[in-house]
Amino acid sequence: MVNDFTHPLKETCGVTCPETNATVCVYFRCHFDSIPGQDVLIAGSCKALGSWDPTEALSMKYSERGQWIAQVTIPLRELVHSSQQPNKPVLLYYRYLVAEEKGKTLYWEQGQSRQLELCCNDFSVSLPSVIVYDDFARTPDREGDIFSTVAFRDIVFRRHFKQSKTNYYQKYKDTFEYAKVRHEQTKSYVLQIQVPAYQVDQKQQLLLCGTSEELKSQYDTSDGLTMLDTFAPSWSAYISLPLSTSQFAYTFQVGLGDERIKENREMRIFWLSLMDEQIIRQSTEPPLVVCHSSPPFCHKQNWRGSGIAIPVFSLRTESSCGVGEFLDLKLLVDFCSKANFQLLQLLPVNDTRVHNTWVDSYPYSSVSVCALHPQYLRLDRICEAPSSLKAELDKERRRLNELPSVDYEQVVQFKEYYILEAYKLSGKIVLQSKEFLDFFEENKAWLMPYAVYRYLLNTTGTGDHRKWGNRSHITIDELEALASPTSLHFDHIGVTYFTQFHLHLQLLEASQYAAEHGVILKGDLPIGVNRNCLDTWLYPQLFRLHMQCGAPPDYFAEFGQNWGFPTYDWDKMALDNFEWWRFRLSQMARYFHAYRIDHILGFFRIWEIPIRYINGICGRFLPAIPISRSELESRGLWDIDRYCKPWIRESFVREQFGDDAAQVINIFFDRGHGDLLNFKECYDTEYKLSCAFEEQQHLKQEWLVPLLRLISDVILLRDEDEPDQLFHPRIDLMKTSSYRELWDDNWKHQFYQLYEDYFFHRQDDLWRKKSMLKLPMMKNSTGMLVIGEDLGMIPACVPDVMNALSIIGMRIQRMPSDPKVEFGNPQEYEYLTVATPGSHDMATIRGWWEEMEGDQRQRFYEQMLGRSGDAPRKCEADIVQQILEQHVLSPSIWAIFLFQDILGMDEKLRRDNPAEEQINVPSNPKHYWRYRLHISLEAILSSTEFIQKCQKLNQRGGRGTL
Numbered sequence: 001m002v003n004d005f006t007h008p009l010k011e012t013c014g015v016t017c018p019e020t021n022a023t024v025c026v027y028f029r030c031h032f033d034s035i036p037g038q039d040v041l042i043a044g045s046c047k048a049l050g051s052w053d054p055t056e057a058l059s060m061k062y063s064e065r066g067q068w069i070a071q072v073t074i075p076l077r078e079l080v081h082s083s084q085q086p087n088k089p090v091l092l093y094y095r096y097l098v099a100e101e102k103g104k105t106l107y108w109e110q111g112q113s114r115q116l117e118l119c120c121n122d123f124s125v126s127l128p129s130v131i132v133y134d135d136f137a138r139t140p141d142r143e144g145d146i147f148s149t150v151a152f153r154d155i156v157f158r159r160h161f162k163q164s165k166t167n168y169y170q171k172y173k174d175t176f177e178y179a180k181v182r183h184e185q186t187k188s189y190v191l192q193i194q195v196p197a198y199q200v201d202q203k204q205q206l207l208l209c210g211t212s213e214e215l216k217s218q219y220d221t222s223d224g225l226t227m228l229d230t231f232a233p234s235w236s237a238y239i240s241l242p243l244s245t246s247q248f249a250y251t252f253q254v255g256l257g258d259e260r261i262k263e264n265r266e267m268r269i270f271w272l273s274l275m276d277e278q279i280i281r282q283s284t285e286p287p288l289v290v291c292h293s294s295p296p297f298c299h300k301q302n303w304r305g306s307g308i309a310i311p312v313f314s315l316r317t318e319s320s321c322g323v324g325e326f327l328d329l330k331l332l333v334d335f336c337s338k339a340n341f342q343l344l345q346l347l348p349v350n351d352t353r354v355h356n357t358w359v360d361s362y363p364y365s366s367v368s369v370c371a372l373h374p375q376y377l378r379l380d381r382i383c384e385a386p387s388s389l390k391a392e393l394d395k396e397r398r399r400l401n402e403l404p405s406v407d408y409e410q411v412v413q414f415k416e417y418y419i420l421e422a423y424k425l426s427g428k429i430v431l432q433s434k435e436f437l438d439f440f441e442e443n444k445a446w447l448m449p450y451a452v453y454r455y456l457l458n459t460t461g462t463g464d465h466r467k468w469g470n471r472s473h474i475t476i477d478e479l480e481a482l483a484s485p486t487s488l489h490f491d492h493i494g495v496t497y498f499t500q501f502h503l504h505l506q507l508l509e510a511s512q513y514a515a516e517h518g519v520i521l522k523g524d525l526p527i528g529v530n531r532n533c534l535d536t537w538l539y540p541q542l543f544r545l546h547m548q549c550g551a552p553p554d555y556f557a558e559f560g561q562n563w564g565f566p567t568y569d570w571d572k573m574a575l576d577n578f579e580w581w582r583f584r585l586s587q588m589a590r591y592f593h594a595y596r597i598d599h600i601l602g603f604f605r606i607w608e609i610p611i612r613y614i615n616g617i618c619g620r621f622l623p624a625i626p627i628s629r630s631e632l633e634s635r636g637l638w639d640i641d642r643y644c645k646p647w648i649r650e651s652f653v654r655e656q657f658g659d660d661a662a663q664v665i666n667i668f669f670d671r672g673h674g675d676l677l678n679f680k681e682c683y684d685t686e687y688k689l690s691c692a693f694e695e696q697q698h699l700k701q702e703w704l705v706p707l708l709r710l711i712s713d714v715i716l717l718r719d720e721d722e723p724d725q726l727f728h729p730r731i732d733l734m735k736t737s738s739y740r741e742l743w744d745d746n747w748k749h750q751f752y753q754l755y756e757d758y759f760f761h762r763q764d765d766l767w768r769k770k771s772m773l774k775l776p777m778m779k780n781s782t783g784m785l786v787i788g789e790d791l792g793m794i795p796a797c798v799p800d801v802m803n804a805l806s807i808i809g810m811r812i813q814r815m816p817s818d819p820k821v822e823f824g825n826p827q828e829y830e831y832l833t834v835a836t837p838g839s840h841d842m843a844t845i846r847g848w849w850e851e852m853e854g855d856q857r858q859r860f861y862e863q864m865l866g867r868s869g870d871a872p873r874k875c876e877a878d879i880v881q882q883i884l885e886q887h888v889l890s891p892s893i894w895a896i897f898l899f900q901d902i903l904g905m906d907e908k909l910r911r912d913n914p915a916e917e918q919i920n921v922p923s924n925p926k927h928y929w930r931y932r933l934h935i936s937l938e939a940i941l942s943s944t945e946f947i948q949k950c951q952k953l954n955q956r957g958g959r960g961t962l
Helices: 047-052 142-147 150-156 165-186 213-219 274-282 326-339 387-401 408-431 434-460 476-482 490-516 534-538 570-574 579-588 629-634 640-644 650-668 686-695 701-711 745-760 764-781 797-804 845-851 854-864 877-888 899-903 937-941 944-956
Strands: 023-031 039-044 067-075 089-100 105-108 114-120 129-135 189-196 205-210 228-231 234-241 247-256 259-262 268-271 288-292 305-309 343-345 520-525 543-551 561-568 594-597 606-610 620-622 669-671 676-679 716-718 726-729 785-788 809-812 833-836 894-898
Touching: 023 039, 023 274, 039 047, 047 067, 114 129, 114 288, 129 274, 142 150, 150 490, 150 520, 150 785, 165 189, 165 234, 189 205, 305 326, 305 899, 326 343, 326 490, 326 937, 326 944, 343 894, 387 408, 408 490, 434 476, 434 490, 434 534, 434 579, 490 520, 520 579, 520 785, 534 543, 561 606, 570 764, 579 764, 629 726, 640 716, 640 726, 650 669, 650 676, 650 701, 686 701, 726 745, 764 797, 785 809, 845 877, 877 894, 877 899, 877 944, 894 899
Parallel strands: 023 129, 129 288, 189 288, 305 343, 305 894, 343 520, 520 594, 594 785, 809 833, 833 894
Antiparallel strands: 023 067, 039 089, 089 105, 089 114, 189 234, 205 247, 228 234, 247 259, 247 268, 543 561, 543 606, 606 620, 669 676, 716 726
């Protein structure tokens, strides 16, 4: 069945190299001051180190003075190869971990996985033995975690443009040849010093200076030895030393032209142990001795950058067709480059087509976590079209581009039509090309099932795969048969292949263009997937399909939010080490250098709502430690049915419905004890009520909201698995009539205490542990920079976990994390945060300003802007600019702004009505996502005055400077 069909991403030991039987003996030395009961282990990327399985990790032995040692012989063919080409490295990745309680408790050292370069994969230099000196990383290297990501290493500091692997391996080989010549007389060894150095741009070099005469004579340099940056931000130097040089002192410098910036820390001394001296004496070949320098070299602190945020669909260019397209990003990158923004943040770009209506405009409701949305395709780039088809495109482009916003249905319909015509013209040629065949082989695991999914959706007219008959569940053999090129319906499959291939090419082109211009492309990882998506069809065991997720009530939504997405079965996902997530992230990493974790709180706990509810107010957290019946009874709270049923008096209904009250009571309620009312069975859930109002036209729509308010008026929610014994307090229970009408004040006090404990104390340790099973896996799956949307009801454990994992959080001025203050102060934000005035779920600065009550606006005007007099009702350009300046001057590593807010600084370029600039309204679950810039990117790029204003904004904040 389908649960045998898995993605090809596995924890692997690398590319097999049957052409060699060479082995290498590695001696590990790790300093860790342990206490009784603790053991140190090594896990890594080969079988001898357990292939990353901590239960199979290599145990180390305690030696003396905190030294733990281990010896292992590794066949080189097992190791990870970064390339199968000659003169590329054979690499071993590993990390230390500590076991306690006889292995029941394991924790990894902090920071990135360690990397050991063992030889070139042409095996021209083969090492008989390697001695490694490490210190167990007890504390996170937050700078290293962040600045060693692709976003910084390759885009901001651009080390990949400077690296010279040819020189590296020539130096590597020359050093060993030199050591071999001297080995018989002097028992030489090769010392490799590895230094992490993060904030070093492509114009700079790291120099190694030593007090050893051996270093000066060997390299004939007074300035120091230029270190090699092939694996930046880890820099290496190879030095051949005789055994007599068992102590070696060194310092570091950064070279920039004639300038030398000295490392501001004490000189470090390296020395060989007696055991390692004996290994060198007995060796017939010079061993490699690896010394990892710690702490990292750092000559510059607290680099800070800025970026802009906008959905792709919101872009407008002269070439796009009614909606923003992937290739429009190149013009946006040009703007970022000219205006000195270093980051471009997008919303999700995955396919969302399930209803084939405007409802599919919701970008967070993906039907595949890998497939891209066809609306983003530049049509005139996918084939050489005849004049008649070109004329159709030109006509439709002009018509759709004249619209003030995106007409989702018309855009998608036209693009699907054009893609089909293009497929008829060139589809067979494309599908037979080497480029496509390579793409297909790399993506077959998701592409083939996705194409079959789209075929079944289109032919059945529904995305609800429960209605697909015998195709509701499918095997891999059935998938392959349906996708067979010999099938009569293959063109339905082929056009999907054709579409995704061109989307891939165009997004990749935009991504590479951004990288070449020093702009980080930041994607968005949605917390959920559409209930009727490809993934719930293929892997139903990974989801809790009887539940849905959302968010508790907040500033934006009185009844909370119900996103409709099924929740995840994390226990099932853990069985294969979260392969589904790792594969999903590896696909994102093809295009993006950074990503935002949407609703990161969901990886600690998710707000889970039973399928019978349509709002979010009667949800509860998963996982959670519930309240037992015995716990309630011990507090004198024994009337369980009273607490779990809506408490509705007739007077409440009359107050809510006025003249319609008698009619409402007659239709919806049965009379209970006294003046109490009970919902009739046919209306006793939110879902039943909602369906009734859709089906029964005589019901007044204005009745629905107050009825939903009444049906959710409960104190306790029954647990879904043990409804008679376990319970969860309803969020904001103190606001319910049921709570207010408790006649015993002690009962109220007991419920208040339970509420405070449940939501703010008893779950914290559980949520911390659950998050540490998921977030490290996600962070280590790729080299992308990770930013988490940590907004809302923040558990106490969240900041600690995010800091430990170096995940950057968000700070929004109008949503201060301190509940005691009205507005956040950007000058008080922590370094590892994103300072932003708002998100796509909020009004722009101008919209927020003009929506505020007059007294609140006045307080912001005086307290935050330091201005006197009456606050203007309209948000002028200078006010927007001052708010943006506050953010670029903040300590935050990133200041990211909605593009609408940037335009708000310019009276000529900004939209007249700020209410038209909001991208999403979270309180509306059926919001139409159609916002589009009112002005083209070409026009914005031609505004020299505006670009200079943006440049000055970033210069004033010191953003993007090295």
